[in-house]
Amino acid sequence: MAEETPNASGLHGLLAIWSRRKWLAILAFAVPISGAASLIIFLPNVYRSTATVLVERQQVPESFVQTTVTSTLETRLQTISQEILSRSRLLALIDRFGLYPSLRKRIPLEDVIVRMREDIKLELKGVDVRGQRQATVSFTISYQGSNPDTVSLVTNTLVSFYIEENMKVRERLTIGTAEFLKVQLTETKKRLDDLEHKVGAFKRRYLGELPQQMETNLASLERLHTQLHMNADNQMRATERRQALLGQLAEAETLLSATPLAPVAPGAPAAVADTAEVRLARLNQELAKLRTQFNEKYPDVVAMKAEIAALEREVAAAKSREPQSGPKKDERPAASHPTPYALRLKEALGEAEADIKVFKGEERRLRESIASYQARVEHVPQREQELRELARDYESTGALYQSLLKRYEEAQLAESLEQRQKGEQFRVLDPAIPDPKPAAPTRVKLFIIALVGSLGLAVGAVMLAEHVDTSFHGVDDLRAFSAVPVLVSIPRIVTATDRRRKLWRMRLAAGAAVVGLVVIVGSGYFVAHGNERLVAFLGRSAS
DSSP states (O other): OOOOOHHHHHHHHHHHHHHHHHHHHHHHHHHHHHHHHHHHHHSOOBEEEEEEEEEEOOSSOTTTSOOSOOSOHHHHHHHHHHHHTSHHHHHHHHHHHTOOHHHHHHSOHHHHHHHHHHHEEEEEEEEOOTTSOOEEEEEEEEEEESOHHHHHHHHHHHHHHHHHHHHHHHHHHHHHHHHHHHHHHHHHHHHHHHHHHHHHHHHHHTTTOSGGGHHHHHHHHHHHHHHHHHHHHHHHHHHHHHHHHHHHHHHHHHHHOSSOOOOOOTTSHHHHHHHHHHHHHHHHHHHHHHHHHSOTTSHHHHHHHHHHHHHHHHHHHHHHTGGGSSSOTTOOOTTOOOOHHHHHHHHHHHHHHHHHHHHHHHHHHHHHHHHHHHHHHHHHHHHHHHHHHHHHHHHHHHHHHHHHHHHHHHHHHHHHHHHTTOSSEEEEEEOOOOOSSOSBOOHHHHHHHHHHHHHHHHHHHHHHHHHHOOOOOSHHHHHHHOSSOOOOOOOOOOOHHHHHHHHHHHHHHHHHHHHHHHHHHHHHHHHHTTOHHHHHHHHHHHO
16 A cells, blocks of 8 residues: 655645534634624724814014913913813713713713713824924814714814814913003002102202212302302401501591590500401401311311300400490590591491491301301212112112013003914814714724634634544554554444434534524624724724
């Protein structure tokens, strides 16, 4: 007998295994493929609509109008998404379009809202900018559901929500910024007015002691010292004139008197007073010169003032002794009559004394003015420090006011820009339209996966059964296992009873297969019908 080739032996072995395990293989293949096919067939169609929104940048260059919306587009989109995906907004959409009718009967409303959030997708699209982060130029909004028309309507409604909410957010930010700056500007203006009033009151209160009036005060002091020096000269000349007139009058009265009068002694009180007054005028003149060069605390000025005070007391004491020192220089004997010359001398003497009185009054006035201006000059450093503190607060508040005023004007321009819809806007580039082709499930792909899995399961079941089964299926298997020779091989004897029993088993198996198929298909319908979550799960698994 010819030896069999390995290929023939392998094919014969596979055919033998198929002959023994065909029903197991068919069962292991039929059950999962029928279940998977029923699930794939009964899965609901899920439709998805997508709308593309273009981000239009500010139409007016930012170098002309600076926007007050400082948040990034990505952050603002996430904020708008939280607002739109809020419970109240989604519940209004569910009620408006009648979404998830069967689902609302089975699960709580909060779970329905969570489901709708999962069905809404926001995707940003940007471009890479050199040296900067990725810039968003557009974004897409998509929604999935069981009805394509409703899905497109919901998607377009969501897009309109994004556009309206973006306008509201930008307008709210610009208006809020302008109002905030207006309040700050008002408060700063009030504080600036108060400081301005304080500075004005300070200048009015200390008028003449301000730093900018220092040169004027020094010039006035110099002018007053010059006038005082001239006054001292005038007093000295008037005193000398009076002294000369007194001498002339005394000589005239001596010559005209019937009874010679006693001559006035050089040491008489009147002569002493006249000499002291001349010296006093000279000292005042020297003091005026010293004051033009030194202040009041200079030693020479202090000594000169002390000498003048002592001399003034001496003159006052001499004048107080004049009535008791003898007859008045104007007294004459009752029989003597003044001559016209004596009358003219007396008149000139009166004028000289009047001039001296005027000059002394002017001297007092000049000294008071000098003291006043000197006090002003001495108070200038203190007033300068006080004014500097007020001016510093006033200047800083004024700078803050100008800065706030500029920013407020810019905020008003930005607000006007947003109201005229010239700022950053969202524009629908591609609106959502109904798509007759379902987005999920991909039945062909799922069926191929199920077919491959069922075949693998059938092959695995057969291999497992062959591995577990230790019985001998032929004479060759027995001979390969044992060295004892096989003498006789008795074939299987099939009787009529065996054939009837086999027929009944086949009928029962067919019935059981039909019942199992119905159960599997029914279970698949029960599990897959309207189960969009299973569609999403299978879609993720297939991808």
